[in-house]
Amino acid sequence: MTDKNQTKYIFVTGGVLSGLGKGVMAASIAAILKARGFSVNIQKCDPYLNVDAGTLNPAEHGEVFVTDDGAETDLDLGHYERFLDTNLTQESSLMTGRVYQHIIDKERSGAYLGKTVQLTSHLCPEIQNLIIHAGKGFQVHVVEIGGTVGDYEGLHFIESIRQMKRKVGAENVLYVHLVYLPYLSTSKEIKTRPAQYSVKDLRNLGIQPDIIGLRCDYPIKKEQIAKVSTFSDVEEQAVIPLPTIKSVYEVPLNLEKANLGDYIVKKLGLKNGEKDLSTWVELNKKVQSEGKTKLTIGLVAKYLSNEDTYKSINEAIKAACWKEGVEPILKWIDSEEIERGKTESLLGIDGMIILPGFGSRGIEGKITAARYAREQKIPYLGICLGMQISVIEFARNVAGLKKANTQEVDPKTPDPVIHFIEEQKKNIYEKNYGGSMRLGAYDCKLKKNSFIYKLYGEEKISERHRHRYEFNNDYLTQFENLGLKVTGINPQYNLVETIEIPDHPFYIGIQFHPEFKSRPYAPRPLFVGLVRAAKIHNESLEKKRQLVK
Numbered sequence: 386m387t388d389k390n391q392t393k394y395i396f397v398t399g400g401v402l403s404g405l406g407k408g409v410m411a412a413s414i415a416a417i418l419k420a421r422g423f424s425v426n427i428q429k430c431d432p433y434l435n436v437d438a439g440t441l442n443p444a445e446h447g448e449v450f451v452t453d454d455g456a457e458t459d460l461d462l463g464h465y466e467r468f469l470d471t472n473l474t475q476e477s478s479l480m481t482g483r484v485y486q487h488i489i490d491k492e493r494s495g496a497y498l499g500k501t502v503q504l505t506s507h508l509c510p511e512i513q514n515l516i517i518h519a520g521k522g523f524q525v526h527v528v529e530i531g532g533t534v535g536d537y538e539g540l541h542f543i544e545s546i547r548q549m550k551r552k553v554g555a556e557n558v559l560y561v562h563l564v565y566l567p568y569l570s571t572s573k574e575i576k577t578r579p580a581q582y583s584v585k586d587l588r589n590l591g592i593q594p595d596i597i598g599l600r601c602d603y604p605i606k607k608e609q610i611a612k613v614s615t616f617s618d619v620e621e622q623a624v625i626p627l628p629t630i631k632s633v634y635e636v637p638l639n640l641e642k643a644n645l646g647d648y649i650v651k652k653l654g655l656k657n658g659e660k661d662l663s664t665w666v667e668l669n670k671k672v673q674s675e676g677k678t679k680l681t682i683g684l685v686a687k688y689l690s691n692e693d694t695y696k697s698i699n700e701a702i703k704a705a706c707w708k709e710g711v712e713p714i715l716k717w718i719d720s721e722e723i724e725r726g727k728t729e730s731l732l733g734i735d736g737m738i739i740l741p742g743f744g745s746r747g748i749e750g751k752i753t754a755a756r757y758a759r760e761q762k763i764p765y766l767g768i769c770l771g772m773q774i775s776v777i778e779f780a781r782n783v784a785g786l787k788k789a790n791t792q793e794v795d796p797k798t799p800d801p802v803i804h805f806i807e808e809q810k811k812n813i814y815e816k817n818y819g820g821s822m823r824l825g826a827y828d829c830k831l832k833k834n835s836f837i838y839k840l841y842g843e844e845k846i847s848e849r850h851r852h853r854y855e856f857n858n859d860y861l862t863q864f865e866n867l868g869l870k871v872t873g874i875n876p877q878y879n880l881v882e883t884i885e886i887p888d889h890p891f892y893i894g895i896q897f898h899p900e901f902k903s904r905p906y907a908p909r910p911l912f913v914g915l916v917r918a919a920k921i922h923n924e925s926l927e928k929k930r931q932l933v934k
């Protein structure tokens with residue numbers, strides 16, 4: 386007899402190359418199932434020996450995504466949240482280091498009763514338990530396995546998911562494998578050979594895929610699908626072409642075009658519900674619409690080498706622009722170049738964001754940029770470190786505290802306007818996952834007469850955090866008297882969360898990260914506010930240009 390409450394598992398692996406968009410594929414599968422009314426959870430298994438993503442370098446690895454419960458995770462969780470519109474938890478991020486840590490702790494406390502602790506007998510069941518636990522209570526649980534099949538690094542996950550078929554029943558498991566088809570320009574053909582080898586690798590590890598996704602930069606023909614089907618033993622209808630597209634948000638619709646939703650539902654014996662893809666259809670209309678006014682948003686940062694470093698902020702700005710019917714031009718501004726006197730890059734922007742960050746590199750350049758935005762009345766949003774920069778800039782150039790700084794950069798500054806609060810270590814930091822920061826969701830109470838209140842439309846909001854230093858309340862009255870207003874407070878610990886300069890078209894600093902809760906179809910209010918202000922700025926510049934003509 387089949388158990389109605391049995392969770393169905395969909396495992397997503399990848400082959401040939403890394404960076405194919407497995408995260409987007411996993412998230413899109415979850416999204417189309419959610420659009421049919423199923424309850425869906427999603428999880429990423431990462432081969433790294435890190436315990437979490439907290440210490441990874443965002444310039445190399447991409448942003449550290451933070452969940453409501455304060456987990457520091459891989460950026461794929463950001464895709465998942467944006468596609469699934471759910472607030473995920475620590476359970477959705479399973480890094481190898483965390484499993485090892487758990488097993489070693491158990492071994493030290495004598496939990497294995499004198500047995501030898503081994504990969505297959507102890508690590509794999511532990512991984513399976515963590516997968517099953519995360520999927521509990523959901524109809525479908527999508528699990529992405531990081532890395533590329535065949536990597537030595539990820540073998541423990543592949544072996545764990547192979548065994549899942551027996552553990553939970555073959556009828557409750559599907560394996561999806563994403564491969565890459567290269568294009569040879571000399572012979573003008575798409576080659577399937579590397580994909581063939583990748584499927585072979587997967588089979589050697591005991592897994593026969595049920596569905597194959599074909600990533601390719603060129604349109605894929607029927608013959609190629611047939612060929613892949615023949616060598617992989619996957620039905621043609623389950624070989625899904627995924628040519629490169631303009632926006633990742635097209636993927637759910639493309640999967641539906643290939644009828645993947647129906648196929649999965651049938652294969653897993655789920656009762657098919659009405660599907661409602663209207664969110665995706667609407668979003669894509671906005672994304673694809675042409676001829677929109679272009680807005681240049683300057684992003685002042687220290688790392689510029691990798692688009693993924695500030696992934697959620699990119700997505701949040703784009704989403705706000707889609708909502709407002711404008712097209713964003715994201716202009717990356719190197720704060721160190723500003724420091725070296727190259728300030729031309731600040732010219733011609735319609736809005737500015739000073740991005741989050743750690744350490745002292747590029748700080749002075751960011752302070753110069755914030756001053757420019759304040760004095761030239763450029764719409765401005767300072768996120769986390771960006772807010773701290775605004776406070777330092779105001780302290781130095783308006784309050785005349787020339788040596789004001791954050792203790793992160795200058796521990797001995799005579800005016801620590803941003804400082805480290807010792808008691809927070811015990812009260813807050815130690816409650817986090819081994820962290821030393823204020824992490825995850827905290828409440829913020831907004832002042833009713835503020836601009837930010839108008840944007841959110843409510844007094845009590847909750848946003849996510851990831852930082853160590855705080856606004857120093859000793860300077861609060863002095864700064865307020867000079868025109869920098871504190872408009873949001875964390876009521877539990879009396880911490881400043883938001884600042885504004887009312888005598889400016891749009892100048893807001895926030896200690897939290899609104900980007901993490903922004904969705905492509907529901908951008909967070911602060912980004913919408915910035916884009917609206919940038920639009921007005923752009924229009925007034927346009928008018929001036931007309932007058933000059």
Ligand code: GLN
Pocket residue numbers: 740741742743744768769770771793851852853854855
């Ligand atoms: N470095 C700052 C702090 O720790 C800001 C962190 C951030 O921007 N996320 O307080």
